């Protein structure tokens with residue numbers, strides 16, 4: 103397929119999937135995002151192949167995203183004074199951002215997000 107300058111740029115910056123909707127020239131990093139743009143489909147500008155939008159595939163992908171995010175959230179459950187999330191209590195206590203984002207300049211309290219309980223307090 104023959105690409106215009108805009109499409110060549112899109113490929114160059116790694117956004118090779120263009121929305122298939124009439125008049126829409128949005129380009130994306132993945133076929134899924136391009137297909138979702140107008141819920142029509144995506145064109146792979148590198149070889150001209152088409153990926154049609156499917157509600158089913160989209161729902162499936164969304165479900166996988168949610169599962170992945172839930173897993174990440176479960177892993178990063180310890181929250182320091184400045185609101186950053188960490189996988190362990192010692193990591194949360196040692197948060198470097200607390201230096202800049204808390205009045206004290208260091209972490210004073212750590213919460214467990216899964217229970218909303220304080221799991222550590224500075225003594």
Ligand SMILES: [Zn+2]
Pocket residue numbers: 121122123126127128139140
């Ligand atoms: Zn679009």
Ligand SMILES: [Zn+2]
Pocket residue numbers: 182183184185186197198199200201209
């Ligand atoms: Zn912090």
